[in-house]
Every structure is written in C-alpha cells, then in structure tokens.
Amino acid sequence: ERSWEFEQFETSIFVRTFGNEDTLYNFENVVLRVNNTEYIFPTRLCTDNSMNMLAFDKSTTVPYLVLGESFILDRTNCGRIPQVINNMLKNEIETKLNIEKYIDAMGYGDFVLLFSIGKVTYQTWPPSTLAKLGEIGINASDIQSLTDGEPVIILGKKGSSPGSATIVKADYSSPQPPYEQEIMLDETITGQASSGKVRSPRIGPASKWVSFIQKTEVSELPVTDMYSFNILGVDLENAEHLLYENIQLQNVDLQNVNVVNYPYLKLEMNVFDEVNLTPPQLQNWFVLYDGVPEGVVSYKPKQEISGIEKSEGETHVALFAFENISLLAFIDSLAIEYRLFNQDTRKSFIDTLMVKSLNPDEAVDFSISLETIGKAGINDFSVFVNPYIQAEQNFNNNYIAFSDYLTVIEDNTNPIMEVTVDGEFIMDGDIVSPTPVIVLRLKDDGSVLLKEDTIGVNLYLNQKCEGCTASRISFSSPNVVWTPATSESDFRVEYQPQSLADGIYTLQAEASDASGNPSGSKPYAVNFEIINESQITNFFPYPNPFSTRTQFVFTLTGNDIPDEIIIQIMTVNGTVVREITQDEIGPIKIGNNKTQYAWDGRDEYGDQLANGVYLYKVKIYNSGEEMKHRSTSADKAFKNGMGKMYLLR
Secondary structure, rough: OOOOOOOEEEEEEEEEEEEEOOOOOOOOHHHEEOOOOOOOOOOOOHHHHHHEEEEOOOOOOOOOOOOOOOOOOOEEEEEEOOOOOEEEEEHEEEEEEEHHHHHHHHOOEEEEEEEEOOOOOOOOOOOOHHHHHHHHOOOOOHHHHHOOOEEEEEEOOOOOOOOOOEEEEEEOOOOOOHOOEEEEEEEEEEEEOOEEEEEEEOOOOOEEEEEEEEEOOOOOOOOOOOOEEEEEEEEOOOOOEEEEEEEOEEEEOOOOOOOOOOOEEEEEEEEOOOOOOOOEEEEEEEEEOOOOOEEEEEOOOOOOOOOOOEEEEEEEEEEEEEEEEEOOOOOEEEEEEHHHHHOOEEEEEEEEEEEEOOOOOOEEEEEEEEEOHHHOEEEEEEEEEEEEOOOOOOHHHHHHEEEEEEEOOOOOOEEEEEEEEEEEOOOEEEEOOOOOEEEEEEOOOOOOOOOOOOOOEEEEEEOOOOOOOEOOOOOOOOEEEOOOOOOOEEEEEEEEEOOOOOOOEEEEOOOOOOOEEOOOOOEEEEEEEEOOOOOOOOEEEEEEEEEEOOEEEEEEOOOOOOEEEEEEEEEOOOOOEEEEOOHHHHHOOOEEEEEEEEEEOOOOOOOEOOOEEEEEEEEEOOEEEOOEEEOOOHHHEEEEEEEEEEEEO
C-alpha cells in the first residue's frame, strides 16, 4: 500500500509445570521452550520450590535477564546459557522482595512470564508484592486464590490493567487435587518496533552539491510521530562522515559541502513513535547536484597481452587510449599510475605520468615505457587512469591489468675488461713512463644494459715494498676521468698519476657491468717499473738473421722522447749503405719499443744488397746532446758501439 509500518516480531512460548505432589513428574521434568528452543533441560535445571520469571522485549520479543548477571554461579538465574530466567525461592520473594524488584527493573510495555516449580507458598506473599503484581496485569485475588504447592503459569505485560494477564491454573473440577496436576501454556507473543532507520544508497559522485529536499507526512493527530534526517559525506575510500545531524527542514543548502573530500553522499532517516507505533511516511527525498565525467581506458589493438620477452636493459613500450564518454569535462589533467609486479621477487615498481584534461567525447593516446633493469623474471602489468584523484561516475572503467605480461631475461654475460698503459697492453715487468696514462675499458657486447656508474669498478696502484698495501684510486681525484658507456662507446676510466718515483709498482683493476656481472673471477694485476732518468738501451734487430725484413727493438726510460735517432747500416768495410732517420722509424714511447719501420735489406737507392754480414750503428740525441745509454745483459753483442746483422736469402 506504499506505506511504512514498524517491523513486527513474534515469539512462541511453551511452558509445562506440575504441582509439588504430582505422582508422575517432578521439578526435573519442567519444560520451557522459546521459539522451539529448550530453555530448561537436565544440565541446566531451575531450582525446585521456586517462582520463575522471564521478561520479553515489547518490540523484538527477545527474552532478557532482569536481575543479576548471566553467570552460571549466580543462584538467582537458571536455564540455558546465556541465562535469562530469574529463579526466586521463598525467602527471596517474601524477605528480599525479588518479585517487586523484578517488576520495577523490567521495561515498560515488556512481556513477562511467571511459572512455578514445585511447592510455592502463595499465601505468605507480602501485600506489597501482591499490589506490585497489578502493574503486570495480575489481580491480588488471582494469587490469593492459589493453594500452596499448586502449579501456576502467568503471561502478563508491564503497564497493562490488573486482570488482563493470561493465567493458567489447576482444574478445580477435577477429582485430582490441584497440587498433583500438570498444567501447560502454549502462547505466541507479538511485538512491534517503535523506531526505525532508513538509509539511501550512495549518491554521486558530484562535482558540486546543491541541496537536499524532503517531504514527510505524519500518521495521526495529535502528532506522536517523530523523525529526523542525517546527511553523511562519503570519501573516496568509502568512509562515511556525519555532516548534518537531526535535520527536520524540508530544504537544506549543500553548496558548502566539499566535493573533493566528499564526492558521494548518503541520506539517513530516523523515525519514532513510542505511543501509537505508527511511523511517519516519507513521500520523497532528493539530492540535487552537478555530476562528474566518465572515462574509459583501452589497450591499443595489435599488441601482445602476455608473454612479451625483453632482455634486461631493453625498454618495452605499451600503447593506450583514454576517452571521456560523458557530457562533462574533466576539470584538470589526469594522472596515470602504472605498475609492474615481479612474480619472482614479489616487488612492485610504480610510476606515474600525466595527460591533458579531456572535454566531452574527447580521447587522448598515451604510451608507457617499461624499463627492464632489475626486473628479471615474469612481470604482471596494470594501468590505472585517474586513480581516485578526480571524481568519476565509475572507476572500474579506468583500470586494466595483464597477467604474465612481460618476461625479462636476466643479463648473465660477463663483460670484458681491458687495461692499457700509455696505449699499450704491457707485460709483467715492463718499463713505463713516470706519468703513465692508465686506461680501463669495459666492453659488454652481450648486453643492452649500459654501464653508467662506477659501482663495482676499482683501480689499485702501489709501489712494491715490504709491508706495503694496495691503495684504491679515488674516482673523485683530479687525475681520474671516467665516462659512462653509450650505444656508441664503452665505459672508460682514465687515470694518470703524476711523477711516480723510481721502483716497481703493482697495478690492479676489477670491474663489473650494470647487472653486477664481474669481468673475471679475480682482479687483473700487472707489475711495471718506473725509471725517471732518461736512458735508452742498444737497438737490436729482430729477427736476426733475417731474409726479407727486420725491425729494431729497444727500451726507453724517463719522460723524454729523443729528438733525433739515426740508424746507419754499413758493410764490414765501413761503407754506409743505408741510413734510417727518426721520421722513418715511426712513433716512440717510453718503455719497450719495436719500430714500425722494418729494413728490407736494400740500400739507399733501393737496390737489393748481397747476402752477408752487415754492421749497424745508432746515434741518439736529445736537446742536442747524445742520450745516456742504459746497459743490459745483451750489450756484449756490441763492439765499439756497433752491432751485427745477417742477411740471408
């Protein structure tokens, strides 16, 4: 009938009890059922020779305990747990006046059940107790007419008129004495709520709240209906906050409600009628507001949705679109949160990008670049456009997720480390200049990961001496320059110590690539010698004898390169057949040298010389002075500053 009523409740009650001299049954056989549930049974009996009282809420008809606490050691209550029956012995009725206390304590309008167990001495009940029973619909004469030990069951209600209670007594017309009879009550009590609450579904989301409007009609005159409204703000986490309480106005301005904090509202109506139990009737309620836009994210077609494989260090690009499918514009640029979840490490990698705000029916394409460094294994991928930042009608359309989307193949390739001194790969024990240029180069051709930092890269240089320890070269030193790897060049460290003292030095180097793969199981190490004084050894032809060509080998120390070197090749008679200048010899470095120039056994005019023994002599000058000679064990091959070479074809 399009009208509200307070909810009604029903509870069935069945009681069976006996006189104290019943020949078949005793107090252990007393039955109390509430809604077909046993409230008295062998392990939860009520005390013999007692009056028992059980109250029921007037609205819900649910039984409740009136006196004491529902505690198994409390003698004054009994029955099933939780205990709701108050059990009263003779002295508790006559001296402690527990029946009177019970009636005073129970709620107005509540139902109450009384039933005897065994022998109850009605004739000695105090007058005040008999008078108090009138408050639950029992006349004093109804009790005074009972003989001691006679069974009785009474169903009353607090606040009803005396004589209105339902009373079950023994059958006095029966030849069987009352105190030997069995009596029963089978009744249903009905309750009705006097209050109720109505809640609306969630309203919104809104870009602006305008007003709340309601129309309510009362049921009767004089008015006993009461009602009020609450307005609750609902935030993006669905938490409710009371904004307006106990409203009775027909129109409430909501423009001061902050839509950023509360994009949703809920309405709540509370109604009461303690007198007639007839609720007021809500005719209508409205919330006026401006709506919000609605967008949908989509994954561009012709893209794989799972099983994509990339090597660690590669970048994968995913293409998406977001469309405003509503008639309202987004008020600001839109955030896009994307996440990779690594199934192996159980770690999430989260980042955000921004796209422009969208007008009605407008769309924007966007791409997400997924970096793979540190994400080896299988990765799930998800994208959330506008993650609860701006209000929308529905956020479910803004989220898209892919399982097993991207498999990143871990970089397990070891890099190659090269260490050069003055541009050369030196041998253990070689002589180098006092200010050598030491270069570490890391090649990682098997990986797309670029080495862009000095993590895992170490250089050590120390002079060999007893008790000396290796000293790490600081990359912040002005003598160190490092450059990261690019797609066109390798990672590189250049170190040039200044003016090393004479002695033997140990150089150690180690490096790992961007994935942490080391270049070797142990550091590279080499010893070299520093001699600050500028000296040069004798030149030796190699090979000697030779048939087609021979080069010259020598060692240079110090920092200075000779200004002039001349090699004269002569016959055994002293005739110079070929003179080789420094320009022909080619570049010279500090340390061990092997000339680029190779003599081919021809004279100054290019004619082939005959087989045989030839002499050669070397003249070396620096700043106009002949350079000092450095003695070696091979000097015995020279006589008068000249050596021999053998041409054999």
